[in-house]
Amino acid sequence: MNDRMRIGDLTERAGVTPRTVRYYESIGLIPPGEREGHGQHYYTEETLARLRKIDQLKKLGLSLDEIRDVIDLYFIDPSGIQPKQKVLAILRQHLAEADQKIGALQQFRADLQANIERFERWFEETEHR
Amino acid sequence: MNDRMRIGDLTERAGVTPRTVRYYESIGLIPPGEREGHGQHYYTEETLARLRKIDQLKKLGLSLDEIRDVIDLYFIDPSGIQPKQKVLAILRQHLAEADQKIGALQQFRADLQANIERFERWFEETEHR
DNA sequence: TATCAATATGACGTTAACGTAACATTTAGG
DNA sequence: CCTAAATGTTACGTTAACGTCATATTGATA
Known part of the structure; x- marks a missing residue:
């Protein structure tokens, strides 16, 4: 499973900006991308799937707080x-x-x-x- | 039709605050309550009905901007x-x-x-x- | 190895929809 | 007529969900 992608690929495929990804990481909506030391972050297909699911739920009128309550149920x-x-x-x-x-x-x-x-x-x- | 009420009655019956009423007036969501000179404002049952309808529409996820597009259709x-x-x-x-x-x-x-x-x-x- | 695009990291800015505090006026009631 | 409660008017504060610089690193490539 070699699905390491950098934030550029991730955001392009998810239709969001890097700012959004970092914001979601900061509030614990998505796991922080792995990295070696202080370098760049690498993300997986699962993070991409989470971003897309978050987008779906947002369109239903759920706040990010509410989404955090249920998002894990889709992935763990x-x-x-x-x-x-x-x-x-x-x-x-x-x-x-x-x-x-x-x-x-x-x-x-x-x-x-x-x-x-x-x-x-x-x-x-x-x-x- | 003697349905003159002051902002206190209006807000209590509508379940909103005076601030909300004045804000809605300021953005043209509801008509400004009539008044004589520089005194207090008086509102009608129709304004109350509008406030309640606005509340309904908000719960559907419509923004105040979107509500302004359709609110008149219910009353004029x-x-x-x-x-x-x-x-x-x-x-x-x-x-x-x-x-x-x-x-x-x-x-x-x-x-x-x-x-x-x-x-x-x-x-x-x-x-x- | 030099370089330039892609990232990282703050920090301040933005919009919507009001909340809240401060102060001036108005009005109902005794 | 006088006072207390209700209202009017500014104006600054607040939350969510990011946007937008500015600046510092990192890493792929010529």
Whole structure:
């Protein structure tokens, strides 16, 4: 497994900037790239995958703090986790919040649809008056 | 229609602070409360309704800028609107974005569900080993 | 080995959406 | 009429999630 890449390749493939990678490292969202002494950092495919997953979760409206709660669940094997019940609780809470958001969004979608139809009907009337 | 209320009543009923109301006024999200000369501002039920709708939309992840694009559609009669096609375009775009978000959220929800079940199964195994 | 692009490392800047403190005015109530 | 509570007005502070220099090293290549 020779997937050593430098930050340039990593950021290009992930669609982020080096600043973002270093920021994520600083807040513990991604593991710090390995290095020898004080040289450059080298990253792996897994870090790339994490960056992409983080991007997905961000688009759902999750903050980086919230993402940190769940991101590991995608990448580490269960046998390494200690506070098992706590993890499950977090997961279930996120599930409930997701359901909330989905419901709210569907309501919003319905409102939009209604407004669109309202405007379209109003067009019909004024165009053919 | 004697629905004159001062900022205290308004904010209490809307669940926001005076600061928020004044901020929204300053960026044109809600109309400035009427007043006589340099006295206090008086608000109406419609402003209250707007505040509540803004809150709803915020929970969907819309920024105040995006909300400003659509908020009027809930409160003004269609006959007052000029750039009709433009409004429809905005609405349709928001509809598409809502569909996107809903899809992403459902995927996320499924992921969560899968992870939860994975953990639960793992519990079964380790508890009854 | 010399060099130049790619990285590393601070540190200050930025935007959104308000919070909060300070001080001046207004208004309802006794 | 007078006072205390509510409101108005500045203006500086705050958090998240990075952007943007400036400067110092590092490392691939001619």
